[in-house]
Amino acid sequence: MSQTIHCDVAVIGSGTAGLAAERAARKNGASTLLIDPDFNGTTCALVGCMPSKLLIAAAKEAARINNAALFGIEVESVRIDGRAVLNRVRRERERFAALTRKSINKLPEKVTIRARARFAGPNRLVLSDGRKVQARTIVIATGSAPVLPTHFAALGDAALTSDTVFELEDLPRRLAVIGSGAIGLELAQAFAHLGVEVAVFDKGERMARLRCPRVHANLRDVLEQDLALHLGVDVSPETTERGVRLRWSGSSSGSAEFDKVLVAVGRKPQLDGLDLEEAQLELNDQGIPVHDRETMRCGESAIFLAGDAAADFSLLHEASHDGAIAGRNAAAYPAPIPIKRNTALSITFTDPPLATIGAAEKDGAVTGTAEFDDQGRARVDGVNKGSLTLYAAAPDGRLIGADLFAPAGEHLAHLLAWSIQDGKTATELLTMPVYHPTIEEGLKQALRTICAATPIDLPNDQDAGTPAGA
Template sequence: MSATLSCDVAVIGAGTAGLAAERAARDSGATTLLIDPEFRGTLCANTGCMPSKLLLAAAKEAHRIGKAGLFGIEVGDMRVDGPAVMERVRSERDRFVRLTRESIMDLPDDIRVQARARFESENRLALSDGRFVEAKAIVIATGSKAVVPPPFAALGDLLLTNENMFELDDLPRRLAVVGSGSIGLEMAQAFARLGTEVSLFDRADRMGNLRCDKVHDALRDIIESDMTVHLGVDVEPSRDGDCVRVKWSGDDNKGEAEFDMLLAALGRPPHLDGLDIGNAGLECDDDGVPCHDRQTMRCGTSAIFMAGDVAADVPVLHEASHDGRIAGRNAAALPAPISIDRHVKFTMIFTDPPVASIGVAEDESAVSGTADFSDQGRARVEGRNEGVLTLYAAAPEGRLIGADLVAPAGDHLAHAIAWAIERRVTASEMLELPFYHPTIEEGLQSALRTICAATPLPLPQTQDTGTPAGA
């Protein structure tokens, strides 16, 4: 007779969300099981955040050196050693993965269960090793997977996704990138700045899900300085020997070109394959994702919770970790709900300069203010004076509710804005805070002043540095 394991909370998936859920449940006094077929470490360490940022770091350095002449510095001929670039990416990536795996292996042996799981009922799982798990509550934290439609899969070894592109021995000479979300934009710019001839394609007319036209126009100018961009087009890829042939068509934009490889960055939907969700009796949305409450991560009135990318809410690491903590605590506390306020929606794309979308763009009587960094003092000093930032605020008090930006130091600006939104700060209150001169942060002031001028509250007295607008 097959063995049956019992626990208070079973967690399926040992990524960022699953690890956080197991830890939160155990810290709340529950007995736990963490079920995963590989325990390979997190998506972030293996094929996501860290290896992509390693490639971006190399590209940023090459771009910085290439601009040295702007400052009167001659560096001679620069050569990018593709194999060396990729070797460092893998070497550092492997270090992050090793540290992540070591932390997982530090968990007690009786908690880790290496197997695949599928639902037999709301509280019972069947494991691929023949055993079963009965749990008072179950957390689904199985992550996401790359979309690869059949025409793209037919490219075979000429197809790249985030799962295999970091295994390249060298940089491709010509690369088609399909998809202009975070992965597509980051990797297209990285490869282009490392010397690859890149063309970027997307069916959508807008990159990075940016809401503001001015910010999107600035982003497009920046991206087009490194590569060819085709938006609003359908793409038809095919293999032609050792090359990829791409045909594209859209309004007044049709063509065909040959590439060495194609990177498919078409999104990462929830990974629910093989879970037999139907056996759990859950209500699902039109995409087959179990419906759940964001404040508790609970699926209806069931004993099942969602966490991380599989929930298809905000697929970024800090949200996955937060999901896990919420789901784990609620699973342990079942049936008593613990409702937790969520952070402001905050996504970032690590292009150079960075792109960010924060909060909401529309509200009743919303007003906005824009800052242009093309002549911002500190940005011009450093030769990175490009980009636009738009702030959104709710009238009549001018409380900040959101932002879109592509700007130098945009990752730091975005954090300051997100924190201000979470604390319900108004534009006038933010202007009362110190802005050191000369800094990139000073660029926020023009957007904040525009919002203040559009609301009935008086503009606060701010220190006048006596410098001209571009200084």
């Protein structure tokens, strides 16, 4: 008879969400198991956040050098060594992944099980090594994988995804990027700044789920300085002797040859092979268990969902928060505790950075905009491009969201997300100290617009303002 292991909480998957779930459950007194076939490290360390930022860092340095003439500095004989760039990406990536594996190795030995798991009932798992697990509660944290449509998969090695692109030995000469979401835009612009001829294709007309037309127009203008952009098109690929030929039609039409095609049309939860039907869960139209975002509980079951497997937000900080919520509530079952979610925050590391924060629509909402083409500090640093739109609720001007494509955008985005989560109004932000000259001063234009549209005046004329361009 096969061995049956008993525990309070079994976690399937050792990525960011799974690690957070196991840690939270054990911290709350539960006996835990962490089940994974590989324990290789997280998506972020291996194929996501870190390798992409390593490539972007190289691209940013190349762009900075190429912009040196603006400051009266002439740089000659610049050569980009593609092999060296990608070797550093892989070398540093392995270091980050090793640190993750090191933290996994520090877990109690009885916690980790190297195997694949599938459901044999709402509280039972069967492992690929023949053993069984009986758990009071189960957390599904199996992550996601890139979507690769059949007609692109047929291209073989010429088709890349975010999981394989960093294995390139050298930079391609010509690269097509399919998809204008965060991954597509980050990598497209990075490769372009490294001297690759890049074209981006998307069947949609709006990039990166931006809500503000003004910010989107700024994004498009900047990107088209570095690469070709084809929105609102359908693409048909075919292999050739020299690579891949793409034909496109829609808002524009044409054809071109590329060495490689990076397919960045999204990621899908890795739920195949779990035998979810045995778990008796209600699934949505995409086959994902229906769950409550405030508890991560699937219906009234003893099963919880976390991270990319939940398909809510494929972001590391959301996966970590999901895992913490799911793990704590799995330990607290049958009385899960709802947790108010943080303000939505998504950052795309283009140059300048792009971000969407919070909500954009609310009854009586007002907006304020700011441009950075003539903002003082941005102009000093030669990064004066982009714009920002703030969304606020009437009648008090309480901030509810923002779209931005602006210098120091990742820092502005955090400042705004924290302010939104804290319930700050535009008036309150304008009374905060802001040093001169800084990028943060660029917020004032948008905040003043919101104040002018609401009946709340600045107390004691605390915001004297900073002249435009100063």
